[in-house]
Amino acid sequence: MKNDRLGQMTPRPRYLQLAEDLIGEIRDGRLSVGQTLPGEFELCESYGVSRHTVREALRRLEELGLITRQRGVGTVVTASDSRESYVQKVRSPAQLMQYPPESRLMVISSGEVVADRVTARLLGCTSRTRWYRIRAIRQLRPGGAAIAWSDIYVLPEYADIVAAVGRQSTPIYELLEQRFDERVATVQVDLFAGLITADRAELLGVAAGTPSLSVVRRYTGRNKRVFEVSVSEHPAGRYTYSLELHRGWSSGEGWAAG
Amino acid sequence: MKNDRLGQMTPRPRYLQLAEDLIGEIRDGRLSVGQTLPGEFELCESYGVSRHTVREALRRLEELGLITRQRGVGTVVTASDSRESYVQKVRSPAQLMQYPPESRLMVISSGEVVADRVTARLLGCTSRTRWYRIRAIRQLRPGGAAIAWSDIYVLPEYADIVAAVGRQSTPIYELLEQRFDERVATVQVDLFAGLITADRAELLGVAAGTPSLSVVRRYTGRNKRVFEVSVSEHPAGRYTYSLELHRGWSSGEGWAAG
DNA sequence: AGTGGTCAAATGTACGGACAAATGCTAAGT
DNA sequence: ACTTAGCATTTGTCCGTACATTTGACCACT
DSSP states (O other), X not given: OOOTTOOSSSOSOHHHHHHHHHHHHHHHTSSOTTOBOOOHHHHHHHHTOOHHHHHHHHHHHHHTTSEEEETTTEEEEOOOOOSSOEEEEEOSGGGGSOOOTTOEEEEEEEEEEEOOHHHHHHHXXXXXXXXXXXXXXXXXXXXXXXXXXXXXXXXXXXXXXXXXXXXXXXXXXXXXXXXHOOOOOEEEEEEEEEEOOXXXXXXXXXXXTOEEEEEEEEEXXXXXXXXXXXXXXXETTSEEEEEEEEEOSSSSSOEEEO | OOOOSSOSSSSSOHHHHHHHHHHHHHHHTSSOTTOBOOOHHHHHHHHTOOHHHHHHHHXXXXXXXXXXXXXXXXXXXXXXXXHHHHHHHOOSTHHHHOOOTTOEEEEEEEEEEEOOHHHHHHHTSOTTOEEEEEEEEEESSTTSOEEEXXXXXXXXXXXXXXXXXXXXXXXXXXXXXXXXXXXXXXXXXXXXXXXXXXXXXXXXXXOTTOEEEEEEEEEEOXXXXXXXXXXXXXXXXXXXXXXXXXXXXXXXXXXXXX
16 A cells, blocks of 8 residues: 555645545544554655655644654554544644634625624624624535534725635634734634524535534734624534643643643 | 754753743743744754754744744744743633532432443543443522533542532532542543433423533543543533633733633 | 836755664563 | 563654745836
8 A cells, every 4th residue: 555646746745645645544444543553664665755754744643633652652543533523623822713724715705794783792792883794614625514604704994805715724813914914912712502594504514403513703903903703603513622731740830722 | 063052961852942942032022023033044043953943943832823934924923922821820620611610510310331332432432431420410500590411420439529529619620639639631622512312401491402512521630541521511502611812912911711 | 107027035845864762572681 | 580681663853955835025128
């Protein structure tokens, strides 16, 4: 199984291809949980890449929580990722603010709206506030199952940002930071139970009334003005938000993510 | 090897020393938010290390959310640490519990169980593992509406803990730490969508099939052994899990969860 | 004045090599 | 039988080099 499909044709970095290959093997069960992976040098040989590339790929799998590595022992599979559901792991402070990386947004519609009472309550703003709303679905692969319906509200003066959405996997708040000189000061993340309404069910490919995980992220700028709020609905079974906290042992007290 | 600034004596890896150096400079304000860091090659020169080491250090800062890097542009400071204030504010996972202090657990039943395949998957253990399970509901006031159904799994040898549950509002993991000399090393919190099954609906006072927020907390001890897992179901509308993160500027710096 | 091309600078990817440190096993020694 | 020393294996750290890709700025040309 030498896998020559790490060809040159794609512009995709080799370490990413290798990582996806390995993830696929774990998902398919060719590499099962508890099993020890081939050593790094062995992987170099069988995939025809340098050790640097192998280690970069393994680092990725480690960040995803799929493997653990131990010096002198080896690399062991610790979790299997199921194909249709996505687990967002938060293991470092930087990941707390983000949407799932390497997933793509597909814009469905966009336009200016005025917040009614229900929406205002959801967004944490006053009624009749004007927002520019971008409706979109988020999927892991183009054409794959959607893992979320997202309504992204940004200030009306930032409406132009919609042109850049979906083209890259860059988070919206980062685009706003770059293009409009915003600076994220605080992020508030709320998670609660909800359900998929009929108008969204079809695009998500689930039955209306399916339970969902609602995630609201509010991004506040330096002047304490909320400049972006995203409301995401994740159908049951397709998404898990996973937070991992470690007790700092060197500093004694305290907890930290990552 | 020149290596003047980063001493050679310490067994600490150089990239970590460099990372801590840079974190210190950011915290002290010698590198302020918005400022562009010296290029990688420049850092190589001034610290007398290879580019690989520099990049390894920068990667660490990136994971902490302190910097963002962009090809063709450079590395920009996006936050002034950090860990100090973060660990200061999240002194215990009590904040992660997020239950009002006055809420109480009411034990419904308890006994030893053997994990079947579904349960094992949920708890993150192997099949046929033995657990002592405490079923309970959590309510804000005695006789008030329940905000959660909780299945709390502890190691069989800790079964006695059930006597103390519900008498105080102390979290279970804290009771275990006190009575059985456990020490929580890491906590993993998973959140996903679920629904209330018929057998639980009545006690919770909602209709069967009501959407719910499922929260699984896994407490791992020093020896990497999971000694408690709690599975909670929160009916829609009664509970919101909220995280707030601050990105330090001049006041209220650091990251905080709360 | 605008447009487009070129170039330098910066990070990203990828190759190579070498040694260090941790682990588990085996064999020698008591 | 037990302990200890040594060895092979595996991941971690670190160095060097080269080229790719992206970006922004400068400059020549229309």
